[in-house]
Amino acid sequence: MTTATTTRHAAGVADAVKVYGSGDTAVRALDGVSVGFPAGRFTAIMGPSGSGKSTLMHCAAGLDTLTSGVAFIGDTPLSTLDDRRLTLLRRDRVGFVFQAFNLIPTLTVAENITLPLDLAGTKGSREWIDALVDVVGLRDRLHHRPAELSGGQQQRVAVARAFAGRPDVVFADEPTGNLDSRSGEEVLNLLGRAVRRMDRTVVMVTHDPVAAAHADEVVFLADGRLVDRMESPTADKVLDRMKAFDAKGGRS
Numbered sequence: 493m494t495t496a497t498t499t500r501h502a503a504g505v506a507d508a509v510k511v512y513g514s515g516d517t518a519v520r521a522l523d524g525v526s527v528g529f530p531a532g533r534f535t536a537i538m539g540p541s542g543s544g545k546s547t548l549m550h551c552a553a554g555l556d557t558l559t560s561g562v563a564f565i566g567d568t569p570l571s572t573l574d575d576r577r578l579t580l581l582r583r584d585r586v587g588f589v590f591q592a593f594n595l596i597p598t599l600t601v602a603e604n605i606t607l608p609l610d611l612a613g614t615k616g617s618r619e620w621i622d623a624l625v626d627v628v629g630l631r632d633r634l635h636h637r638p639a640e641l642s643g644g645q646q647q648r649v650a651v652a653r654a655f656a657g658r659p660d661v662v663f664a665d666e667p668t669g670n671l672d673s674r675s676g677e678e679v680l681n682l683l684g685r686a687v688r689r690m691d692r693t694v695v696m697v698t699h700d701p702v703a704a705a706h707a708d709e710v711v712f713l714a715d716g717r718l719v720d721r722m723e724s725p726t727a728d729k730v731l732d733r734m735k736a737f738d739a740k741g742g743r744s
């Protein structure tokens with residue numbers, strides 16, 4: 493059982509620099525970020541538009557590479573892996589939830605949920621999948637296709653799929669961006685439950701202070717740097733912190 497005071501990190505980056513382009517047009521999207529995402533916790537990444545949130549998430553998840561510095565999943569530095577091993581690591585140890593649910597339209601809900609396991613050629617744990625189906629509240633929809641579900645239900649399928657293989661960490665990129673506030677709230681509660689009741693780890697990029705308030709901790713980026721962290725956030729406290737960025741033109 494992981495406690496809130498653990499220092500074990502499910503993922504993170506150290507001295508992370510990411511430069512897009514070169515010469516006059518080079519953009520330093522990450523400018524020396526070091527941050528660990530504690531195992532068994534829900535961390536939100538916030539910051540003004542263009543501050544580097546997506547870049548940080550993509551590099552930490554092994555979807556993109558750093559210009560310098562280290563990204564790691566568990567104890568594995570991603571730069572030590574060749575393409576094949578990186579693909580396997582992403583498949584076996586990382587889950588993703590995107591803004592646009594990205595379900596396979598021709599597969600049923602049940603088939604979408606177990607897709608990562610089927611691709612990996614494993615059955616996974618029947619009990620785990622069963623428990624997930626109950627947590628996301630989709631038992632009566634298992635044989636439906638995505639088009640027969642609401643947006644909120646589709647995102648709940650995507651959440652179940654992300655956790656199906658019991659990955660070390662699930663990265664969620666604006667998971668409520670396409671949802672109304674009630675469905676968004678359900679998805680956020682679900683991510684919170686997965687962390688607190690099922691001992692999972694979630695890292696979520698969001699623009700929304702209400703969404704960030706579901707996390708255990710918020711890390712704030714500005715101009716490619718980590719500028720603040722907030723434990724036990726509330727929507728009001730996060731909003732105030734974001735307003736301070738606006739007032740100072742981005743940098744805290």
Ligand SMILES: Nc1ncnc2c1ncn2[C@@H]1O[C@H](COP(=O)(O)OP(=O)(O)OP(=O)(O)O)[C@@H](O)[C@H]1O
Pocket residue numbers: 512513519520521539540541542543544545546547548
């Ligand atoms: N592929 C790319 N090529 C060039 N520049 C990029 C690329 N991706 C991102 N950038 C730049 O890097 C910086 C950080 O972008 P990033 O998307 O990480 O920020 P963000 O905080 O996620 O923004 P938003 O909240 O608007 O999604 C921005 O200046 C952006 O224009």
